[in-house]
Amino acid sequence: MAFIKIQNVVINTNYVAAVKLDNQTSLGEKSVSVLIATPKLPLSNLDTTTHNxxxxxxxxxxxxxxxxxxxxxxxxxxxxxxxxxxQESSVR
Structure with missing residues (x-):
């Protein structure tokens, strides 16, 4: 397990599901987006029907x-x- 601190956000790398590099905001500013996947615990044992x-x-x-x-x-x-x-440019 590792942690990444970016400004005032600390991310546990175990929960990083995806990263989008070379994005742009609606204003055209360079951005990087990180998808965080945190486990949901069922409220009870009966609440296991959800697949998410x-x-x-x-x-x-x-x-x-x-x-x-x-x-x-x-x-x-x-x-x-x-x-x-x-190789990326040759793969189409």
Whole structure:
């Protein structure tokens, strides 16, 4: 388990479900979005009919926070890149 602190937000990396790199806000500002999946616990044992066991929330970061997250999630020390950028343009 690892934690990432970005400005005033601390993220447990166990709950990161997806990351959107190279996004833009509606104003055209560079952003990085992180999808957080936190487990939902049933209120009782009878409440197991629901198949949605997680609560999902997108958190969007801009400015320096977006740059720092992009650096973190593109680092070979943190994430394995299955299709390096050099091959990405040839895959269509």
């Amino acid at each position: 066991f997680y609560h999902y929330e997108w958190i969007e970061f801009t400015g320096q926070a977006a740059t720092a997250l992009q650096d973190y999630f593109t680092s070979v020390n943190n994430v394995i890149d299955l299709l390096p950028q050099y």
